[in-house]
Amino acid sequence: xxxxxxxxxxxxxxxxxxxxxxxxxxxxxxxxxxxxxxxxxxxxxxxxxxxxxxxxxxxxxxxxxxxxxxxxxxxxxxxxxxxxxxxxxxxxxxxxxxxxxxxxxxxxxxxxxxxxxxxxxxxxxxxxxxxxxxxxxxxxxxxxxxxxxxxxxxxxxxxxxxxxxxxxxxxxxxxxxxxxxxxxx
Amino acid sequence: xxxxxxxxxxxxxxxxxxxxxxxxxxxxxxxxxxxxxxxxxxxxxxxxxxxxxxxxxxxxxxxxxxxxxxxxxxxxxxxxxxxxxxxxxxxxxxxxxxxxxxxxxxxxxxxxxxxxxxxxxxxxxxxxxxxxxxxxxxxxxxxxxxxxxxxxxxxxxxxxxxxxxxxxxxxxxxxxxxxxxxxxxxxxxxxxxxxxxxxxxxx
Amino acid sequence: xxxxxxxxxxxxxxxxxxxxxxxxxxxxxxxxxxxxxxxxxxxxxxxxxxxxxxxxxxxxxxxxxxxxxxxxxxxxxxxxxxxxxxxxxxxxxxxxxxxxxxxxxxxxxxxxxxxxxxxxxxxxxxxxxxxxxxxxxxxxxxxxxxxxxxxxxxxxxxxxxxxxxxxxxxxxxxxxxxxxxxxxxxxxxxxxxxxxxxxxxxxxxxxxxxxxxxxxxxxxxxxxxxxxxxxx
Numbered sequence: 001x002x003x004x005x006x007x008x009x010x011x012x013x014x015x016x017x018x019x020x021x022x023x024x025x026x027x028x029x030x031x032x033x034x035x036x037x038x039x040x041x042x043x044x045x046x047x048x049x050x051x052x053x054x055x056x057x058x059x060x061x062x063x064x065x066x067x068x069x070x071x072x073x074x075x076x077x078x079x080x081x082x083x084x085x086x087x088x089x090x091x092x093x094x095x096x097x098x099x100x101x102x103x104x105x106x107x108x109x110x111x112x113x114x115x116x117x118x119x120x121x122x123x124x125x126x127x128x129x130x131x132x133x134x135x136x137x138x139x140x141x142x143x144x145x146x147x148x149x150x151x152x153x154x155x156x157x158x159x160x161x162x163x164x165x166x167x168x169x170x171x172x173x174x175x176x177x178x179x180x181x182x183x184x185x
Numbered sequence: 186x187x188x189x190x191x192x193x194x195x196x197x198x199x200x201x202x203x204x205x206x207x208x209x210x211x212x213x214x215x216x217x218x219x220x221x222x223x224x225x226x227x228x229x230x231x232x233x234x235x236x237x238x239x240x241x242x243x244x245x246x247x248x249x250x251x252x253x254x255x256x257x258x259x260x261x262x263x264x265x266x267x268x269x270x271x272x273x274x275x276x277x278x279x280x281x282x283x284x285x286x287x288x289x290x291x292x293x294x295x296x297x298x299x300x301x302x303x304x305x306x307x308x309x310x311x312x313x314x315x316x317x318x319x320x321x322x323x324x325x326x327x328x329x330x331x332x333x334x335x336x337x338x339x340x341x342x343x344x345x346x347x348x349x350x351x352x353x354x355x356x357x358x359x360x361x362x363x364x365x366x367x368x369x370x371x372x373x374x375x376x377x378x379x380x381x382x383x384x385x386x387x388x
Numbered sequence: 389x390x391x392x393x394x395x396x397x398x399x400x401x402x403x404x405x406x407x408x409x410x411x412x413x414x415x416x417x418x419x420x421x422x423x424x425x426x427x428x429x430x431x432x433x434x435x436x437x438x439x440x441x442x443x444x445x446x447x448x449x450x451x452x453x454x455x456x457x458x459x460x461x462x463x464x465x466x467x468x469x470x471x472x473x474x475x476x477x478x479x480x481x482x483x484x485x486x487x488x489x490x491x492x493x494x495x496x497x498x499x500x501x502x503x504x505x506x507x508x509x510x511x512x513x514x515x516x517x518x519x520x521x522x523x524x525x526x527x528x529x530x531x532x533x534x535x536x537x538x539x540x541x542x543x544x545x546x547x548x549x550x551x552x553x554x555x556x557x558x559x560x561x562x563x564x565x566x567x568x569x570x571x572x573x574x575x576x577x578x579x580x581x582x583x584x585x586x587x588x589x590x591x592x593x594x595x596x597x598x599x600x601x602x603x604x605x606x607x608x609x610x611x612x613x614x615x616x617x618x619x620x
Contacts, residue, residue, distance in 0.1 A: 002382075014334055018331060021331075021335075063320075064328065066299075067303075068190060068299055069189075078291030078292075083284045146266075175360070179362065179366040
């Protein structure tokens with residue numbers, strides 16, 4: 001592993017943690033709905049770093065959480081979080097970052113905003129909810145249908161986050177094109 | 186460093202981290218497929234007894250589960266809707282017992298002891314070209330970066346407010362990403378200047 | 389220091405993005421205290437990065453204390469310590485002891501031994517009480533001092549400081565200058581604070597990738613000042 005890869009992986013794991021610890025954002029269009037910015041971290045890691053590095057950043061984050069650091073939103077952490085019904089979402093972040101990064105690399109020639117939006121929506125919603133619902137069904141002893149019902153209320157928030165991630169990617173591409181490592185790998 | 190670790194020593198602190206992890210893994214393997222109310226009730230009582238034996242500070246940590254209540258209510262409601270409230274109670278007891286048990290391990294094990302306990306498991310990573318020492322380095326670097334990124338966010342927020350009078354919120358994320366990437370570039374250079382990240386085949 | 393301090397650049401050219409950052413520079417540096425000055429973008433930082441293997445020359449040859457900078461690049465970090473402008477960018481670990489232990493490990497000590505030796509290493513700089521401190525609780529000057537300690541425990545033969553004082557107040561800067569002055573290592577200091585070179589043996593002024601002037605500090609700095617006034 002190159003020094004730079006190692007630092008970037010650690011960086012996006014840390015960004016994910018910081019997003020969960022920051023005071024709650026006032027997201028546009030969602031006034032009043034409590035949304036933590038944290039799951040944006042998984043989409044961002046994939047969109048910015050690409051598939052492998054983004055996924056590694058999430059693996060590193062989960063590893064440090066398992067070691068006992070309370071880095072998830074609301075100061076949660078430790079081994080306990082891996083036994084909650086949200087465990088599917090938690091492991092899903094690895095897949096979110098990988099898929100978002102992979103799409104970003106595949107759409108390298110497309111304009112940044114639509115590419116990042118597709119990456120964030122497919123990674124951050126389709127993939128994340130597939131994992132999240134599976135976890136909810138397994139740990140909560142629910143049918144897939146019921147588990148889906150239990151998760152649906154979060155989807156609007158994640159849709160907003162996907163749009164924000166695409167906006168951020170576009171702004172970054174204008175400000176410092178080489179920062180979008182998923183595109184120049 | 187921020188941690189869920191309880192500084193007051195208890196008897197569970199003295200148990201080696203590897204044993205605690207092994208016990209947790211075994212209990213979760215037994216409990217996962219078992220849908221028996223008596224078993225879950227017994228497990229729940231055992232876990233509560235464990236917390237009592239660990240003292241007040243440990244019992245206070247049960248409050249950490251508060252954010253989970255809404256989810257528990259939804260679970261119970263869905264099971265009730267399907268006419269199997271008993272299964273709902275079993276599932277809930279299992280989740281509660283396992284989360285509390287896992288938290289007890291985290292509360293009584295220092296992060297570095299946990300790292301040492303899992304390090305032998307990282308050995309196989311060397312086959313894919315990742316030195317176990319690089320993992321330790323990445324963990325340390327990430328923990329070190331968190332306060333640094335906070336400070337960077339605060340600085341961006343201040344300069345935003347100095348010119349607009351409002352908090353920057355999500356609008357700061359793009360400049361934040363750009364600046365953190367610049368920071369990571371410098372950090373990687375400084376790491377290389379000291380001989381670089383450990384690679385396979387090096388000590 | 390067993391080997392004589394000798395750094396040689398022969399006709400070194402470095403290109404970045406089509407621009408010649410260094411243009412056929414030749415230098416023989418055998419003095420123990422050497423300053424490097426010049427405007428932003430003059431090539432100072434690139435030049436010192438060649439000496440530690442962070443950059444590789446496109447043309448020409450660089451040797452540092454007998455090591456070829458290209459063929460033996462892997463050995464350079466052990467031979468040449470490098471201090472950067474912003475200490476926050478080079479501190480890797482959350483606590484002081486871990487930061488120092490990492491250097492000891494990079495220098496070849498086994499991990500447990502490195503962890504044990506970190507406190508005695510800090511004690512050599514009278515900073516044993518820092519061991520358990522989180523690095524983000526240190527002041528800017530203390531962080532820069534920690535960076536220097538972390539590099540010195542690797543026992544390099546050369547210490548390169550690339551604008552290390554930019555964010556320090558005057559008393560802190562003076563303390564670090566005194567510390568650096570007492571070191572046995574060959575020191576190459578890049579700085580904009582021209583009074584820092586008073587006791588140096590030699591100052592090199594780089595301009596647009598070439599050596600504009602090279603010699604005793606007083607003469608070179610006077611010429612550089614006159615040049616800067618002319619631009620203003």
